[in-house]
Amino acid sequence: DYLRAGDDLTTDFWEIFIVDPQHHPVGTCMLSWVLRTRRDVPMADIMKREQTLIPVDMDQEEVALRFQKYALISAAVIDQAGRLVGMITVDDIVHIIQEEASEDVLLMSGAGDEGDINQPVLDxxxxxxxxxxxxxxxALLPATIISLFGGAIEKMVALAALMPIVAGVGGNAGTQTLAVTVRALATNQLTQSNRWRAVGREIRVALLNGVSIAAIIGLAVAIWFANPVLGGVIAAAMLTNIVMAGLAGALVPLVLERAGADPAVASSIFVTMTTDSMGFLLFLGIAVASGLVG
Structure with missing residues (x-):
């Protein structure tokens, strides 16, 4: 009867939050429970005392993770004194998830956290x-590495044609691992107890990918250039660079998080620097060390 007569109640809600005289939440009751219970049964007898409370100052991303973790439809919002000040529903969380996902994508691209086409040009x-x-x-580091092997590149032009392949594939492999790691951090899947196990998993995945890609590119280069040594050089460089890319893609976000930085903001720059530098250094270095170029 109170729910029918309460003109000041919110329009849409799925559960009722029961409070004590100090306005502290003590339990929740689904609307279906109210409808199925006799009028003379007190709310205290049918309410669920265990509930998830949302502090009013909690970050909205953390709120979304809490809804996901406990499969919530709605939750009570409390102030610093533990008094009920409002509620948040799953409809609100849908908008939060969309906002946070868009923000992470923009941050990873280095375009800021707004990315609005109507944003002022100077901003x-x-x-x-x-x-x-x-x-x-x-980018100066990879350029410096290339300049150190200028003489080798002059003697064998094929090195200049092939070295972007090693760096490019390594960069893509690093980006794959980076995306998985940043997402795991954002959703709290990575914790202190399992992060090194996750790093080891990514290295094993990178090793399998490296073996496959190295075999393909090594055979193709050996046949195309009629040079088995060159095929072996690029295969070894490709395998090592993909493994290094997997390691960098997993470790860089963890290091940035430990340093208090947002892994979504700067990780891609440092992972790209690592894969490019190591790709050029490995390919050109192995080519010189193997005697492919004098």
Whole structure:
């Protein structure tokens, strides 16, 4: 009867939050329970005392994770004194998840956390240019490595044609691992107890991928250039770089998180620097060490 007569109640709700005289939540009751229970039965007899309470200052991403973990439809929101101040429903969480996912994608691309096409030009410029500058600085390392092997490249032009393949495939492998790791961190799947097991898993996956890709590229290069040694060199470099890419894609986000930085913001820049640098260094270094070029 109170629910029917309460004009000040919210329009949509699925459960009732029962409070004590101090307005502290003491239990919840689904609407279906109320409808199926006789009028003379007290709410205290049918309510569920265990409930998930949401502090009013909790980050919205953490709220979404809590809804996912406990399969909640709605939850009570409390202030610092533990008093009920409102509620949040699964409809609200859907919007939060969409916002957080869009923000993570934009941060990983270095486009800032807004990414609105109506954002002022100067704001977009400031959000993006700082990461482009960082990227420019990190790109100097691969360029330096290439310059060290300038003489070898001059003697065998095929090295210049093939070395972007090693770096590019390694970069893609690192991005795959990076995406999995960042998502696992965002959803709290990675904890102190299982993170090294997850790193080991990613290395094993990278090793299997490396063996497969190295066999394909090694055979193709040996046949195309009629040079088995060159095929062996690129196969060894490819295998090692993909494994290094898997290691970097798993470790860089963990290191950034430990340092207090957002792994979604800067991980891709450092992973790309690692795969490019190691790709060029491994391929050109093995080519020189093997005697392929004098």
């Amino acid at each position: 977009s410029y400031r959000a993006r240019v700082r990461w482009l500058i960082v990227n420019l600085v990190t």
